[in-house]
Amino acid sequence: MTQVGEGQEAEETAPPVMTFGAPTAGEILAERYELVEHINNDSAGRLVWRGVDVVLRRPVAVVLRYPGGDSATEMLQAAVAASRVIHPNLVGVYDAIDEDERAYVVREWVDGNSLRELVADGPLDPARATAIGNAVASALAAVHATGMVHGNVHPGTAMISDDGRVVLADARTDGADSQENDIRAVGGILYFALTGHWPHAEAPLRGATAGHGRAAIPDAVRDASGAIAAPRQVRAGVPAYLDDLTMDLLDAEIAPPSSDVLAAELARLDVPAEDHFLDQTGTIRFTADPGDDPSPLAAAGGRKVAVGIAGLLAVALVGLLIGISALGGDDKSPNTEPVARPSNSAPSSQASAPAPAVGKLSVEEVRIIDPDSKLRDELDDAEKVIDGNEDKGWGTDTYTTANFGNRKKGMGVLIDLGAPHTVKSVQAILSSTGASAELFWGEADFPSTSSGDKQLVASYKNRIGQPFEEHDGTTMTFNGFNPEQKYQYLLFWITKLPASDLKIDVQEIKVQGS
Known part of the structure; x- marks a missing residue:
């Protein structure tokens, strides 16, 4: 069992940790949080402890930083902002305290491993990789709905609990990142889960690899021009739809969808294999302005540039409505009794009706x-x-x-x-x-x-x-x-x-x- 504090373990270049006045097992912080075991130090030199909330009697993770005060402002602000977003795929933040000589954040304790540790035993099967990508995208959708940015999505902050729950930890809210980078990082999560390689090592997203254990994550396979190999070129058995979606997310020439649309798309793909759903339909594609030049990565990898995801959703809806109208228009059955429609069926409509607004x-x-x-x-x-x-x-x-x-x-x-x-x-x-x-x-x-x-x-x-x-x-x-x-x-x-x-x-x- 491993708890990755603030999403990261220490690396050789981590700054030295101040030991003067360092906490000890059994110490109780803020008259509430008892320190039980020192787990590790993260890449920023913060101490990660397993603790117990003695009031609510639940395990917690305590991340301490020396000193507190002004130098801990970003960490505390990020914790306060993260505490306002409640979602099953986000690590819960319980408390943030500044004592001047030290500051600490108290968050949910997760029994499990980071994605980085999980993949150390080998790449994941496509279904599990899709499920993890879906969970991370869903967490980002909740963060982005508030107007905030996570800014730190990578295999160290994606955590999988022993009961299978996937959570995202260690949000950073200092304004130096963007929601688009968050979404592209989901492509990195998928790529890493499928191949065991991280595609952003040469030009990392902020908070993704630079200064955060980059040496511990193998770089993606690249050609002479620096373009990364597609997952299907690295290992066998990766479905084409998942390969395309992953590479589209990593392609800087293709505008990514919003996080909620991406989460919905991954949820659509994350279905039981026995349903044969994945055999019948591929991924919905998204791209930049059709007038732009094709992506070099798309040309190199043989991927076709398609219309935007929003347009395809509208086209798919209109096609569905036309099909329903066509099927019902010539029905001359004498049975005129009303038929109960199951909750997952769509009512008929005119083919020209616009896509409904949310x-x-x-x-x-x-x-x-x-x-x-x-x-x-x-x-x-x-x-x-x-x-x-x-x-x-x-x-x-x-x-x-x-x-x-x-x-x-x-x-x-x-x-x-x-x-x-x-x-x-x-x-x-x-x-x-x-x-x-x-x-x-x-x-x-x-x-x-x-x-x-x-x-x-x-x-x-x-x-x-x-x-x-x-x-x-x-x-x-x-x-x-x-x-x-x-x-x-x-x-x-x-x-x-x-x-x-x-x-x-x-x-x-x-x-x-x-």
């Missing part, structure tokens, strides 16, 4: 799901979670323990959008921190009874994204939706109450989509 979706109805209750006395005020007022909402009773007094497996809010929609994200705003919850989707509603609620919970097994466990923020954002699927019924399911309050209020639920 925005807030109207929720037709919400109700409380409480399958384990006999009294059913906590069902009132459900409508307050969609009234636009974050000061008022629906709340549970106060229980004796965080797991609903050992009387319930959970409670939830059923969201009915009225009709199938493309959904981008669901945001649940809660009254306090420390709750755990999940989001599921299903294809039907059930009667508002204990029996009906039991049937609903049993049938809603399709989870959206990863669950939030003992969540440190008051806002949970679920954005793991399939962009090619339609959703009508969503279930926000609370699995654990905050230990501090033993109750939770859902102040507002917001659904974004088209």
Whole structure:
């Protein structure tokens, strides 16, 4: 088990660490964080410790810097900014403290390895590489949605926990980088996962390799002109669609998509092999202005320059609508009874209709799901979670323990959008921190009874994204939706109450989509 502090291990050129007044095992910082074990030093000379939050009794990572004060401003500002972005694929930042003689950041402890350590045993299979790239792009989409830049995406900051969760650590927010570089770094993550080589060694993205263990990561294979070899040229078995996507992201002549579009594309490709989905469709391509000269890398690698990803998405949508209209236009079946459409089917439309804009979706109805209750006395005020007022909402009773007094497996809010929609994200705003919850989707509603609620919970097994466990923020954002699927019924399911309050209020639920 390895914990990579701030995403990096020490290298030979790391600055010397100040040892005067250095911490010792058993010391408690800020009357809360007990230092347990010194793990390593990162490339900037910061000390990385495994610790314990003695208040919440959870493991933490503590990254200390000597001295504090002005020299620690960038580290502390980055930590404060990162703490405001809550996402399952981002390492949680819990605290940032400056004591003048030293400063330290307290963050989530991740039992696992960095991508750099994982690939040390050999390149990953394409499916796992795609899943990791998807997780990193999803994390960046959450960061970029706030207008911030991560600025430090590379195999040392991409971490894979022992339970398979992929998280991105060590954001830098000093303004010296760009969202575009973040996105191109995802191409580097894919390339490294597929080949074991890092493609930015000669001209690194800031924070990616320079001064961060560059010697420990092999450079990409290059030709005489310095152009890197495609993953399929380095190892066998890399699918063409993944090879093309990776090389497009690394090609400076091709404008990259936004991080949320890239995340959606990688999610589209990250499907079980038995579905044969990947055999039927390749990657959606993106490029610079069609009037520009072709990319030298594209010419050298035999890759064709295609139209932009947004245009292809619109073309694909129009083609789908034309196909639906064509299939339905000549139907002369005498059966005129209405047919129930599953939630992942698209309604018919005119072929000339423009692609729908992304925005807030109207929720037709919400109700409380409480399958384990006999009294059913906590069902009132459900409508307050969609009234636009974050000061008022629906709340549970106060229980004796965080797991609903050992009387319930959970409670939830059923969201009915009225009709199938493309959904981008669901945001649940809660009254306090420390709750755990999940989001599921299903294809039907059930009667508002204990029996009906039991049937609903049993049938809603399709989870959206990863669950939030003992969540440190008051806002949970679920954005793991399939962009090619339609959703009508969503279930926000609370699995654990905050230990501090033993109750939770859902102040507002917001659904974004088209």
